[in-house]
Amino acid sequence: MSLKFPLIDHVLVNVNDQLDEAARQYARLGFTLTPRGHHSLGSSNHLAIFENDYLELLGYEPQNAGRVAGVWGTQQGLAGLIFKTDDADALVAPLQARGVGLMSEAPQAFHRPVELTDGTLRDARFRTLHLDLATTPSGRIFFCQHLDPDLVWHAPWQQHANGVYAVKRVVIASQDPQAASAVLARVFETSELEPIEGGLRLRTGQASVEFLTLARARAIFGTEIELGPDGADRKVGLELQTRSLQDAARVLETNGVPFERQSDGILVPASQASGVALLLVE
CATH class of the missing domain: 3.10.180.10 (2,3-Dihydroxybiphenyl 1,2-Dioxygenase, domain 1)
Structure with a gap:
């Protein structure tokens, strides 16, 4: 993907310490949710995976409140808009050249263990590049590079009762x-x-x-x-x-x-x- 052709990677719903309740709500809506994942940064999530994008319920468990509480704001709701990229590092120079503020000089790397439906356990790795929050008052907008997309777009998780x-x-x-x-x-x-x-x-x-x-x-x-x-x-x-x-x-x-x-x-x-x-x- 180039900067001339934006594509949505996923949308992020901030649920703070209400992961259990959020998962119950979205299951009632007819979504198949992934098992709870735990990022190396301290946050936890459930995903509703679609054909080419997905919806993420992001929060944290009590033992990690000190690390991540408030990072995504205190208000529940749609807190992140994330675009696709195949190379987060390659975006830095052109964005800076056109005066786009960034939260950091380099992408952030993190991972989370994923257990697939066949019992395979691997780490899903990501690199993200965030726009400066001062320029995005609606909340975070960033780019996400998936180093292991097969651990996200896993067929058994892409079928939802609500269609x-x-x-x-x-x-x-x-x-x-x-x-x-x-x-x-x-x-x-x-x-x-x-x-x-x-x-x-x-x-x-x-x-x-x-x-x-x-x-x-x-x-x-x-x-x-x-x-x-x-x-x-x-x-x-x-x-x-x-x-x-x-x-x-x-x-x-x-x-x-x-x-x-x-x-x-x-x-x-x-x-x-x-x-x-x-x-x-x-």
């Missing part, structure tokens, strides 16, 4: 969508993002990242969603693509999850998904 197979849209609510989108326009050599109702859109392959006013975001994802503290930008909602809205609705009804049928999909309120509004569409 979801892709992240279709990430929505960031802002009082000023133009200003909020400026950093990604610079990162991806895009002088102009696509104007849409209530904001701007960055195309990311078959998906998109949209920067919208709160009013427009609420029109899509419901009135539960809010901006961040003091009116800061906030990642508020995901549109996920499913093979069958009928199957998704059946799972939600069976598990007693409240949802709203819309003309083009199913809306799961943020209160039912660890602070993230989910719109399922075919």
Whole structure:
């Protein structure tokens, strides 16, 4: 992937010390979650793996609170937007050359043990490069290089009862969508993002990242969603693509999850998904 052609690698939901409850919520929504993983940095996670991207529930266990509590903020919800890269090191120079602030001069390396469904145990290794938090008030935006992608995109983990197979849209609510989108326009050599109702859109392959006013975001994802503290930008909602809205609705009804049928999909309120509004569409 080059900086001219952005692709979403995954989205990250911060659940802090509520990993057990978050895993229960997402299982009720019909997602197949990976066994709990433990990063060398101290955080722990569960993943919902799709065809080419995934959703991560990230938190920590009590013994690691001193190491990582608060690193991703104190508010539960969508806290990370992560783009694909095949070479995190190669991004540093071109990003610095175009004035993009970074959290460090070099990518961060870390790993977590992964036990596959056949009992094989290996380390999944990653290198990440984070944009400067001062330029991304909605939370972290970074690049992730997978050194062992087969340990993430493992076929038995890619089948979900709700039929979801892709992240279709990430929505960031802002009082000023133009200003909020400026950093990604610079990162991806895009002088102009696509104007849409209530904001701007960055195309990311078959998906998109949209920067919208709160009013427009609420029109899509419901009135539960809010901006961040003091009116800061906030990642508020995901549109996920499913093979069958009928199957998704059946799972939600069976598990007693409240949802709203819309003309083009199913809306799961943020209160039912660890602070993230989910719109399922075919």
